[in-house]
Every structure is written in C-alpha cells, then in structure tokens.
Amino acid sequence: MYNPAFSSRGSGGYPRQSANQAWKQITMATIRETLDQLISDALSQVSGIADCQAILVPASRPEFGDYQANGVMSIAKQLKKNPRELAAAVCDRLESGELVDHFEVAGPGFINIHLSDNWLASRATALLDNQAELVQQTARPETIVVDYSSPNLAKEMHVGHLRGTIIGDSLVRILERLGHQVIRQNHVGDWGTQFGMLLAYLQQVSDDLDSLSTELEDLEAFYRAAKEKFDADPEFANQARNSVVRLQGGDEQSLMLWHRFIEESLRHCEAVYDKLQIRMRRSDLRAESFYNDSLPGIISELEKQDLLTVSQGASCVFLPEFQGKENEPLPLIVQKSDGGYLYATTDLAAIRFRATELAAERVLYVVDARQGLHFQQVFAVARAAGFVAPECRLEHVAYGTMMGKDGKPFKTRSGGLIKLIDLLDEAVRRAFDLVSARSPELDEETRREIADKVGIGAVKYADLSKNRTSDYVFDWDSMLALDGNTAPYLLYAYTRIRSILRRQEDGAEASITATSAIAITTAEERQLIVKLLRLPEILQTVATDYYPSHLCTYLFELAGLFMRFYEACPILKAEPPVRASRLALARFTAATLSEGLDLLGLETLEQM
RNA sequence: GCGCCCGUAGCUCAACCGGAUAGAGCAUCGGCCUUCUAAGCCGAGGGUUACAGGUUCAAGUCCUGUCGGGCGUACCA
Numbered sequence: 001m002y003n004p005a006f007s008s009r010g011s012g013g014y015p016r017q018s019a020n021q022a023w024k025q026i027t028m029a030t031i032r033e034t035l036d037q038l039i040s041d042a043l044s045q046v047s048g049i050a051d052c053q054a055i056l057v058p059a060s061r062p063e064f065g066d067y068q069a070n071g072v073m074s075i076a077k078q079l080k081k082n083p084r085e086l087a088a089a090v091c092d093r094l095e096s097g098e099l100v101d102h103f104e105v106a107g108p109g110f111i112n113i114h115l116s117d118n119w120l121a122s123r124a125t126a127l128l129d130n131q132a133e134l135v136q137q138t139a140r141p142e143t144i145v146v147d148y149s150s151p152n153l154a155k156e157m158h159v160g161h162l163r164g165t166i167i168g169d170s171l172v173r174i175l176e177r178l179g180h181q182v183i184r185q186n187h188v189g190d191w192g193t194q195f196g197m198l199l200a201y202l203q204q205v206s207d208d209l210d211s212l213s214t215e216l217e218d219l220e221a222f223y224r225a226a227k228e229k230f231d232a233d234p235e236f237a238n239q240a241r242n243s244v245v246r247l248q249g250g251d252e253q254s255l256m257l258w259h260r261f262i263e264e265s266l267r268h269c270e271a272v273y274d275k276l277q278i279r280m281r282r283s284d285l286r287a288e289s290f291y292n293d294s295l296p297g298i299i300s301e302l303e304k305q306d307l308l309t310v311s312q313g314a315s316c317v318f319l320p321e322f323q324g325k326e327n328e329p330l331p332l333i334v335q336k337s338d339g340g341y342l343y344a345t346t347d348l349a350a351i352r353f354r355a356t357e358l359a360a361e362r363v364l365y366v367v368d369a370r371q372g373l374h375f376q377q378v379f380a381v382a383r384a385a386g387f388v389a390p391e392c393r394l395e396h397v398a399y400g401t402m403m404g405k406d407g408k409p410f411k412t413r414s415g416g417l418i419k420l421i422d423l424l425d426e427a428v429r430r431a432f433d434l435v436s437a438r439s440p441e442l443d444e445e446t447r448r449e450i451a452d453k454v455g456i457g458a459v460k461y462a463d464l465s466k467n468r469t470s471d472y473v474f475d476w477d478s479m480l481a482l483d484g485n486t487a488p489y490l491l492y493a494y495t496r497i498r499s500i501l502r503r504q505e506d507g508a509e510a511s512i513t514a515t516s517a518i519a520i521t522t523a524e525e526r527q528l529i530v531k532l533l534r535l536p537e538i539l540q541t542v543a544t545d546y547y548p549s550h551l552c553t554y555l556f557e558l559a560g561l562f563m564r565f566y567e568a569c570p571i572l573k574a575e576p577p578v579r580a581s582r583l584a585l586a587r588f589t590a591a592t593l594s595e596g597l598d599l600l601g602l603e604t605l606e607q608m
Numbered sequence: 609g610c611g612c613c614c615g616u617a618g619c620u621c622a623a624c625c626g627g628a629u630a631g632a633g634c635a636u637c638g639g640c641c642u643u644c645u646a647a648g649c650c651g652a653g654g655g656u657u658a659c660a661g662g663u664u665c666a667a668g669u670c671c672u673g674u675c676g677g678g679c680g681u682a683c684c685a
Contacts, residue, residue, distance in 0.1 A: 070627050107628050314683045336683045343685050482647035484633035492647050500644050567649045
C-alpha cells in the first residue's frame with residue numbers, strides 16, 4: 001500500500017514551457033520529470049484537456065526505447081478518438097531537441113522515447129568532475145521528523161529493533177541527501193512500571209553503585225532474573241511497585257539509580273549503533289521521560305475540548321471511526337484508572353512537541369506494522385485535538401515482522417529473543433569464515449576488516465532490499481550469498497571497479513577527467529549510462545514512498561549492467577580515446593554505487 | 609465478530625499513481641578463466657499471479673465475494 005496521504009503527484013502548477021526551454025532545465029529536474037512535463041503539456045495542447053498526465057515510466061523493454069508515456073490512451077478514450085492517432089498528433093508537436101533522439105508511437109498508443117546518444121554521453125561527461133550534481137537538492141526543503149529505532153531501555157536491543165533501526169537510518173540519509181531538514185528522534189522507552197522492578201532488583205543484588213556496570217553487563221539476563229523474582233516473590237513485587245512510586249514521586253536516590261541504569265543501557269544501544277554504523281547520536285535522543293511533565297497538560301487539553309470520556313474508570317478518547325469488538329466504541333486510553341499515563345499519552349505529547357517545537361511538516365514513524373491501529377488512533381486524536389496543523393503529515397512507516405527460516409517469529413531455540421549484538425557478531429563471524437575460504441592469501445587483519453563490512457552490510461542489505469511492509473525471513477545463507485541481490489554481490493562489483501581504477505592510477509596517468517569524454521560505442525555502455533543518470537529518480541521515489549528496496553533494486557541492476565559492460569568491453573586494453581571513456585564510465589559507476597550504498601548505510605571496500 | 613496486511617516459478621522475492629511478451633536470485637541443466645578479481649558472465653527449462661465474478665481499450669495491480677495465512681482489537685509498549 002502506497003501512502004494515500006501523499007497525493008500531490010502530477011505536474012500541476014508548473015509553468016507551461018516550450019520544448020526548447022525544457023531541455024535547458026534538465027539539470028534542475030530528472031530526465032523523467034522533464035519528459036513527463038514535456039509530453040503532458042503536448043498532450044494537453046493536442047487534446048484541449050487541461051492538466052493531462054503523460055504517465056511517464058521507464059520503458060518496459062529495451063526495444064521500446066528508454067522511457068515510455070502511457071497516458072495517451074486514457075485521454076483518447078475520453079475524447080473517443082483513436083489512441084494511435086492522438087499519440088501521433090502528440091509526437092508531431094514534440095520537437096526532438098538535444099535530449100531526445102526520437103519519439104515513436106507504438107502498440108495501442110504508447111509513445112516510446114529514445115534518448116539521444118550524444119546527449120547521454122555529454123551529460124555523463126559533464127557530471128564527471130562534479131558528480132554530486134547528479135542528485136539535485138529539492139526545490140522545497142521540508143522539516144521532517146523521523147522517529148526510528150526507539151528501543152526499550154529496560155532490555156537489551158534484540159532482533160525486533162533491527163528493521164526499524166536500519167530502515168529508518170536509510171530513509172534519513174536519503175531525505176537529507178535530497179536537501180530536507182531531517183530531525184531524528186530516538187523515542188527510547190525509559191519510563192514505566194518495568195523500571196520499578198529493575199531498580200528494586202538492582203538494589204537487592206548490589207548496594208554498591210560502582211558494581212552496577214558489571215551487574216548490567218548482560219542486560220537481558222538481568223531483566224529475566226528481575227522478572228522471575230517479580231513473578232515468584234510477592235514481597236519483591238510489592239517493593240517493585242513502591243519503587244515505581246518513589247521514582248515517579250521524584251525521590252532523589254531512585255532517580256540517581258535510574259539515571260545510572262539508563263546510562264548503562266544506552267551504552268549497550270550505542271555499541272549496537274556503532275557496529276551497525278547507524279547515525280543516531282545522543283542529541284537525537286528524546287526519551288519517553290522527556291514528555292513526563294507535559295502529560296497532565298495533554299489530558300487537560302483533551303478535557304477542555306470535550307474529547308475526554310471516563311469509561312470504566314479510565315480516561316478515554318472515543319472517536320466514531322474506531323470500533324472494537326461487537327461494534328463497541330473503541331477508546332484511546334490516555335490515563336489509566338489508577339491515574340497512570342500510557343504509551344498513547346506520551347505519543348500525543350510527542351506529536352504536539354514535534355509539530356510545534358520542532359516545526360515538523362512531516363513526521364515519520366518507522367515502527368512495527370503491528371502498531372498500525374495505535375498510530376491511526378493517536379494520529380486521529382492528535383488531529384481532533386488540534387495538536388498538529390492540518391497540513392502537517394503524520395505517517396506510520398510500517399514494517400513487517402522478522403521471521404526465522406521456519407516461518408515463525410525469529411527466536412532462539414529456547415524461545416528467547418536474540419540479542420542484536422550477538423546477531424551482528426555472528427554475521428561478522430560468518431563473513432570472516434567466507435572471506436577466509438575465498439581469499440586465504442589476505443592477511444588476517446585485512447580479512448577481519450572485510451568481514452566486518454560484508455557481514456554487517458549483508459544484514460542491513462538483506463533487510464533493506466525486501467518489501468518493507470511484508471514479514472521477512474531472516475536467513476544467513478541467502479543474505480551472505482555471493483550471487484543475487486545481496487550486499488556481497490554489490491560490494492564485490494564495487495571492488496572490481498576499484499581494482500581497475502587502481503591499475504590505471506598505478507600507470508602514473510593523469511586524472512581521468514582532465515582529458516576524457518565519455519563516448520558511447522556499445523549497447524552496454526549506453527545502458528549503463530542511462531541507468532546511472534536515473535539515480536535521482538529513484539531517490540525521489542524512496543523519499544515519497546519510503547521503500548528503500550527500490551534503491552536496492554536500482555543498485556543491483558546497476559551493478560549487473562556494469563558486470564555486463566565489464567565482460568563485453570575491455571577497459572584498460574582499449575585504444576586511448578575509448579580507454580579513457582570507459583575508465584571514466586567505470587569511475588562514474590563506482591561513485592554511484594558508493595553513494596547509493598552509503599545512502600543505504602553500507603560501507604564500501606577496496607578489495608574482497 | 610470487526611479492522612489492517614498478505615497469497616505471484618519448487619524456494620526467497622520483484623513488477624514504479626492500471627499499460628506492451630509477469631521479471632530476478634537460489635535450486636536444476638548446459639556453456640565461458642594462459643586476457644582488467646570466476647564472490648563474475650552467457651544460455652535453457654520452470655507461471656491459469658489462491659479461487660470466482662465485475663469494472664476497463666488494457667487487471668498481478670481497482671471493486672465484490674469465497675478460501676487460506678499473519679497481525680491487531682480497553683487500561684502493555
């Protein structure tokens with residue numbers, strides 16, 4: 001399901017322009033946008049219908065050219081005209097300027113667009129010295145808050161946190177690359193009843209604050225032990241509840257202990273972030289407890305607006321669009337019957353903070369799909385209460401559950417959750433074994449470095465490359481596979497290019513770009529260039545639908561096209577002008593792969 | 609019960625506001641290394657897109673129903 005909230009597609013609002021002007025603007029827009037604009041306008045002029053949509057997409061088959069316009073046929077239908085004739089009339093109106101070699105009518109009324117070889121080559125050449133210009137900054141930067149990762153500090157990060165952390169981080173990188181102002185928010189769980197239990201247990205096992213680090217070394221085991229005692233020992237359970245009350249009452253000793261605990265737990269998270277190369281900093285931390293003081297205000301505001309109903313002792317907001325079992329109205333409970341606040345209350349406070357203090361125009365929640373109803377309710381209540389302006393977009397960027405190979409949620413054999421840090425260590429270990437088997441000639445330190453990047457990259461890429469909303473099967477063998485749409489394949493493609501470039505540099509030759517111009521001499525070169533120039537289109541797509549898998553597919557196809565080029569076209573052995581051109585193309589590809597991988601959060605390497 | 613998501617090749621997955629002959633990888637089979645890293649490339653086989661209707665010039669995609677699966681559904685997060 002693509003975001004229904006984002007419906008501002010189409011080309012309305014652009015000024016009309018002649019074909020000749022359009023070519024000059026190509027550096028400002030993607031090829032696709034330029035062609036879309038051009039053909040949409042021509043279609044409007046020919047049909048007399050305002051704001052026609054050309055529906056421009058990459059050609060579905062190579063013989064159909066580079067792009068195709070699908071929009072003529074539905075317009076012809078509206079006009080009761082022959083679609084092929086209408087398409088022909090549109091083509092007549094289009095000039096084949098610098099960008100396009102020719103347009104042609106095809107099939108039932110498609111317009112196929114064949115880009116000019118000269119334009120492609122000169123565009124690629126022009127980008128050689130300043131490749132960053134391939135991806136333009138957006139004309140309308142937005143302030144976008146991204147809530148992602150957000151683990152619960154009571155426990156250690158486990159596999160359930162992996163997807164949100166990886167996907168969120170990639171989305172952030174992509175949005176930033178396009179020029180948006182992104183504000184990360186790590187909404188960690190650092191408050192609530194389980195902390196009473198943990199603090200009570202901590203006090204039991206150790207009076208000595210200095211030994212706290214040792215006690216919490218294995219947070220997961222610590223939590224389990226505390227929980228066991230809580231369930232088995234009524235007296236301890238009582239102490240735990242008292243501990244919560246003291247903590248919430250602002251007792252200094254309790255708060256200090258709590259701070260130490262949170263600090264220790266955060267260190268665990270940061271170790272995972274470091275290993276995963278996640279760009280989440282302390283300054284991005286906005287824990288649940290941050291909103292504690294604003295929770296009473298949320299309740300009173302809801303009350304003031306007559307949104308609050310007390311039901312079975314709990315303070316609720318009932319909205320007509322939410323129904324539960326037996327068509328009973330379904331509440332969003334914002335205050336428990338014992339007076340305590342909940343997840344929903346904190347989320348409402350966070351929404352208000354993000355919309356007002358952070359001035360967000362979009363807020364993305366990269367959170368498990370199972371919380372879909374929760375966010376629907378929270379968003380609806382926030383809007384009803386006016387906590388966000390109507391034009392501020394709130395989007396739940398949902399992701400599916402991580403499954404084991406058996407199709408059940410990913411667990412250890414004993415049924416426990418797998419610690420994320422252990423999973424990552426295993427990834428690196430497996431990668432090390434692979435590298436050692438494949439490249440025994442490399443020294444151990446080099447193999448360790450390679451294993452680190454390949455192992456972590458494999459875990460991240462396996463996740464990113466799959467449909468975000470589907471449940472996803474975690475499988476070591478397929479993610480570390482050497483072929484297919486995997487991190488090792490892409491990283492290998494990159495190292496091959498680097499290897500060529502190194503050889504060229506060793507030849508003491510001047511920089512590639514000084515003298516070289518990219519020329520198209522084969523179909524493989526041409527396909528590669530067309531693909532390279534499409535990067536900005538893909539990034540735009542990901543920035544609007546939040547599916548990093550589109551970027552993965554693009555990079556996989558790009559790497560595949562390079563491999564084909566590599567097999568078909570000698571580079572270093574080519575004659576000088578062609579040699580320089582192919583070297584430049586190789587360098588362009590390497591840079592694009594590197595940039596794309598970086599936007600996914602993967603590090604490249606020089607050799608494998 | 610109701611709501612959300614899903615059902616595509618033996619397996620894991622694609623398919624860009626509906627578009628031309630539904631594509632990759634794995635697995636299977638067959639080719640390519642004295643030549644820039646074979647962790648690669650080329651080729652072959654493999655499909656009633658769960659099922660039944662409907663809308664449309666055009667449906668894997670939209671609508672209705674059926675079957676199957678996952679998740680959610682009042683004081684956890």
